[in-house]
Amino acid sequence: MRASQQLSLVGFLLFFLLPAHLCEICEASNEQQASLAPLMATMIQSRQPSPEADSSILIALELARQYDQKAETAFLNVVKQNILQRETLTSGQLALIILALTAACQTSFVAEYKLVKSLEEKFQKEIDSIDTSGQPLTNYYELGLDVLALCLLNGTYSSSKIAKLFSAEQRMSYISGQFFVDTGALAVLALTCVNRQSPDKIISKNILWLVEKILKEKKQDGTIGDIYSTGEAMQALFVTPEYYKKEAWDCNQTLNTVLSQISQGTFSLPIAAAQVLPALEGKTYLDVTHVSCQSRPAGHLNISTPKPTEPTHQSKNISVTYSVVDSINNNINESTIISVPKDSVFLKVMEAAQAQNYSKFWFTIESSEWGAYVTSVHGIQASSKNRTYWELLNNHQPLSQGAGSFVVSDGDNLEVRLSQY
Template sequence: EWPETGRLALYLLGLRATCPPLEPGPQRSLVTWLKYYLEEDWAGSRQHGHPLTSYYQYSLGVLALCVHRKRVREEVIRRLLAAEHHGRFGHAGGSAVGKGPWGQMGWWHPRMGGVRQPGSHRVRADTEAVAALAFACLERERLVGARLAAELRVATHRARRRMDEAQGQDGFFGNIYSTPWAMQVFIATNACRKQLAYGRAMGALLENLDAFTTAATMAQALPVLHGRSYLDIASMHCQEEPDTLTPISPQLPPEMLGNMTVQLVVECPEPRCPQRRLYDWPVPVSAGASLLDVLRAAAVQGPHNFTFDTQDTPQGPFLSRVLGLEARQQKQSYWQLLTAPSTSLQMGVADYRPHDGETLILRLSEW
């Protein structure tokens, strides 16, 4: 059974940000569990050469413990430091958050429903960013000795320099969802005002805020929009925080009347699929339907025998199987989502809403 390192780390980061009541019992128990999961990951890295989950989860665990001002064994930190130094963040390990074979955020993004950006630097953008935040936190909170702190400082600046060099022409570090992580590194190291890359990334982020539709993705973008990073959570003075949170009623998207038709195409490369184009049919759906709604409609309309499977993740459903063909991490394959002729979607299957007459392509691809 996979350790829950990433899922619990994200929960504890969120819990700390809400200034929980002073009763330490339940929170202390969760921190203890996170320490246990991180030790399991560390033991796995000794045995297999990589964590049982992923370096993304491993980094999240170190970061969350640091934000809660809990010391982490030096061997655990040095394992992550060595991975950064030797460029091992490309290893996918297990799942990004929790269990399952659906990859890690440093390789492809389950919240994007199978989207992956090409290029080795772009692939591991958020893994490297979370590790850099963990390094910066350990140094800032003085949870390590002077010698290790100096090594962490060098690694943090090295990671930030790589992100700067790997920024895409679109302004993103990796893709839209890994960009807030990278921007937090610039904020945490007081480099956001000095770096043109940060300004370009902020411009790209502001132009694409409608892509952040889940709690998990919004939680990464909101600190950046306020010029903060997760490291600021560690120094919050909760007694001074005004109790201004009020419940709100969720606003439902406006109802769209009428119907539309979307062309759905499924492609699989040779030699695995000699036919290559496995499915190419129009799918009638209600106006305003999501891509996931299109897939569901295709599955029931027949007689073309369209099938698909998704896996639930904290960031939304992840497309894992189409027409019986599974995206397998071991074979470095994933279902890429595109709009014709060949534009990768920047949203997941549950978030993207096609327009009438659009051609959507599900392409089994390799990284």
């Protein structure tokens, strides 16, 4: 059973010493709803099924004001089918499925298949792995999803264990010293749920630390982390207004910046559209248990999108520098100049380099909901066992987009680097 804890005097005072203000959830106005149509189109027309993308899309559709019964039914059926693979699902994938089914008013289905019990077992294996090796089986983003789903669905967990798991000392949001906003935001949502049920001063302290870290990642244009982590950061800040001063975050500036990026095709991947839409609707994953299960008006959303404009002139080639570096073993440090057509993506540069000199630049990729994922370069395989991965950089800065999405520019200094997390 989950430990029942009373709010201590210290924890009680902590809440009142923190600067508080009324929750300012900004959301797209009724007039701005039309600008969300491309996000809906991207999700509904998705043709790359995966447990993460399917579940995230279903959650977003259920939290959106625009309604497409046909699409929601189709994704609900796909998510239910994913349950057949429950033994091979990671804990985070199962948690996301549970959240999606809950948002779709399928709690009886969740109960029938004993999905919460299955998640409890998978989560315990994550904890056991941390206790023995210091690392979870998956990552702390998935652990955030686990705790959130268990909390919202009244699963069994230890509040004291959760407090320790997501503490600053655990450094749960870091890979090679870098704070990841999306991981921190999921932790905030999970801890907020736990703290609402059993207030705890340590959990409150952890939330405060995470919120401060998230706000430190705020850019001048209002984005938090990068544009793709901003939606989840908005969710975290929506539910924690008592942990920061009102002037620390201009919610409407962030909203307007994200809205402006939609028409530019920034959220062209279904998973990216699904993760940003709830915040634009003024919703969070904590709202999945509050979706009205009453019949909504039937109808089909008009998701027609304009056809891309044909170029009026032949694209010119650009030149970029492309490098492959093994920063762990220092076995590789190769570089070359590559010419590719203007508006090419990173992956096209890699392909051109491979064609130029296969022995130095050959690589392999796998498909994921975020697009192409580089699994090996020069015969060196990324390894979850050794916690290594091939990192993409441009001008020495890590990229927030994948190899198949990032559009390169003339003079860019592109790099794939074997790194460790």
